[in-house]
Amino acid sequence: xxxxxxxxxxxxxxxxxxxxxxxxxxxxxxxxxxxxxxxxxxxxxxxxxxxxxxxxxxxxxxxxxxxxxxxxxxxxxxxxxxxxxxxxxxxxxxxxxxxxxxxxxxxxxxxxxxxxxxxxxxxxxxxxxxxxxxxxxxxxxxxxxxxxxxxxxxxxxxxxxxxxxxxxxxxxxxxxxxxxxxxxxxxxxxxxxxxxxxxxxxxxxxxxxxxxxxxxxxxxxxxxxxxxxxxxxxxxxxxxxxxxxxxxxxxxxxxxxxxxxxxxxxxxxxxxxxxxxxxxxxxxxxxxxxxxxxxxxxxxxxxxxxxxxxxxxxxxxx
Numbered sequence: 001x002x003x004x005x006x007x008x009x010x011x012x013x014x015x016x017x018x019x020x021x022x023x024x025x026x027x028x029x030x031x032x033x034x035x036x037x038x039x040x041x042x043x044x045x046x047x048x049x050x051x052x053x054x055x056x057x058x059x060x061x062x063x064x065x066x067x068x069x070x071x072x073x074x075x076x077x078x079x080x081x082x083x084x085x086x087x088x089x090x091x092x093x094x095x096x097x098x099x100x101x102x103x104x105x106x107x108x109x110x111x112x113x114x115x116x117x118x119x120x121x122x123x124x125x126x127x128x129x130x131x132x133x134x135x136x137x138x139x140x141x142x143x144x145x146x147x148x149x150x151x152x153x154x155x156x157x158x159x160x161x162x163x164x165x166x167x168x169x170x171x172x173x174x175x176x177x178x179x180x181x182x183x184x185x186x187x188x189x190x191x192x193x194x195x196x197x198x199x200x201x202x203x204x205x206x207x208x209x210x211x212x213x214x215x216x217x218x219x220x221x222x223x224x225x226x227x228x229x230x231x232x233x234x235x236x237x238x239x240x241x242x243x244x245x246x247x248x249x250x251x252x253x254x255x256x257x258x259x260x261x262x263x264x265x266x267x268x269x270x271x272x273x274x275x276x277x278x279x280x281x282x283x284x285x286x287x288x289x290x291x292x293x294x295x296x297x298x299x300x301x302x303x304x305x306x307x308x309x310x311x312x313x314x315x316x317x318x
Contacts, residue, residue, distance in 0.1 A: 003046060003049050008046045010039065010042065010043070011038070011039065011042050012024065012035045012036075012038050012039040012042075013034075013035065013038035013039075013042075014035070015027075020039060075087045075092075076093070076111060077110070077111055078111050079111055079113070079114065081111075091123065092109075092110065093109060093110070093111065094109065094121060094122050094123060095109075095122070095123045095124065095125075096108060096109055096124055096125075097124065097125040097127060098124050098125065098126055098127045098136070099127055100127065100128070100137075101128055102131060102132075103130040103131050103132050103133060103134045103135065103154075103156075103159070104134075104135050104137070104143065105124070105126065105127075105134065105135065105136040105137070105146075105159075106136070106137050107122065107124050107136055107137070107138045107139070108138075108139060109122070109138060109139055112139040113138055113139050113141060114139075114141065115141060116138070116141055116142070116144065116169050116171065117169065117171060118169060118170055118171040118172070119168065119169070120168065120169040121166065121167070121168050121169075122138060122166070122167055122176075123164060123165065123166045123167075124136075124164070124165055124167075125162065125163070125164050126159050126160065126161055126162065126163050126164075126165065127161065128161050129157055129159065129160050129161045130154060130156060130157060130158055130159035130160075131156045131157075132155070132156055133145065133153040133154060133155075134146040134153070134154040134158070134159055136167065136176060144169070144174065144175050144176055145175040145176070146159075146167055146175065146176045146177075146178050147175050147176070147177060147178065148177070148178055148181055149177060149178070149179075151173070152229075153229070154178065154181070155227035155228065155229055155230045155316070156227040156228075157184050157215040157216060157217075157227065158178075158181050158184065158227075158316070159181075160214070160215065165178060165179075165180060165181065166178075166179040166180050167179065183315055183316055183317065184214075184215030184216075184217055184227075184315070184316040185212075185214075185215065185217070185313070185314065185315040185316070186210075186212060186213035186214075186215065186217040186218055186312075186313070186314050186315075187210075187211040187212055187213075187311070187312070187313045187314075188205050188209045188210055188211060188213075188218070188311065188312045188313075189209060189211050189310075189311040190203060190204060190205075190209045190309060190310045190311070192307050192308075192309055193307065193308045193309065193310060194305075194307055195305065195306045195307065195308055196305055197304050197305050201308075202297055202298070203297065203298040203310050203312065204222065205218055205222040205223070205224075205297065205298070205312060206222050207222075215316075217314050217316070218314075219295065221295070222297070223295040223296060223297045224295060224296040224297065224298075224312075224314055225294075225295045225296075226290040226294070226296075226314070226316065227290065227316065228289075228290055228291065228292045228293075228294075229289045229290060230289060230290050230316045231289060231290075231316070231317050232290060232314060232315070232316055232317070233314070233315050233317045234296070234312065234313070234314045234315075235311075235312070235313040235314075298310070298312055
């Protein structure tokens with residue numbers, strides 16, 4: 001009879017229950033080899049249906065736990081093993097520090113993945129700052145691009161050394177989407193700037209005026225030098241005190257138009273008044289996209305001698 005509905009019942013083939021041999025005696029049945037063999041084989045069959053604690057056999061069906069749990073489990077080391085809660089909390093299976101160089105990142109996870117699948121989510125600490133379009137290769141499965149949520153390839157310095165990033169794979173698009181990319185930004189704030197009448201004065205974006213520029217948006221010539229292909233938002237503020245007259249303008253120069261007219265180059269879209277009159281002037285510009293090698297600086301122009309203070313905030317917004 002062996003197991004039935006989770007309960008084992010002894011049998012010698014004729015009688016069953018907890019008193020098999022007593023029943024045989026009371027029935028006047030002598031001890032027979034056949035009955036003994038049947039009974040012992042029934043025990044053997046029951047034992048073979050049990051799981052050996054040393055792993056010598058395996059289940060042949062689902063194992064309901066009856067609201068109980070496995071305890072003292074080790075960390076998983078292969079894809080077909082379940083995780084310990086601590087292993088999940090420690091994120092060891094989806095997080096690591098990359099290796100690699102030149103925007104080609106390499107991530108080694110343990111247990112290793114063997115293929116990419118839609119929805120796979122990984123987090124990594126970058127070992128270096130990106131210098132262009134970014135790829136990542138997880139467990140040697142293959143290098144795949146990392147793009148932003150708009151499907152645009154990343155540009156230089158969107159991945160920063162020691163920054164922590166989350167990526168999600170899309171099998172249809174065949175690339176990773178960056179969920180929490182850094183938006184490179186820089187802020188400069190200057191002191192007093194002397195402006196001669198009708199002579200454009202270039203705002204001195206020198207290191208002494210730097211508040212922060214962690215992503216290197218300004219070059220060694222103190223010009224705004226955004227990554228090629230990026231969309232940049234720039235806020236240019238200045239305050240001018242005019243000794244006489246009432247015309248004070250701020251302007252930006254960029255790319256081929258460097259040194260051109262008092263108006264923003266055609267590549268810029270000015271979303272606010274570009275500054276006319278006394279007082280604080282706030283100007284927002286967008287460039288889309290930044291051309292290769294394109295750089296910008298900022299100037300103040302007045303029809304009278306004046307002094308001006310300024311600030312420039314630049315941010316990559318895509």
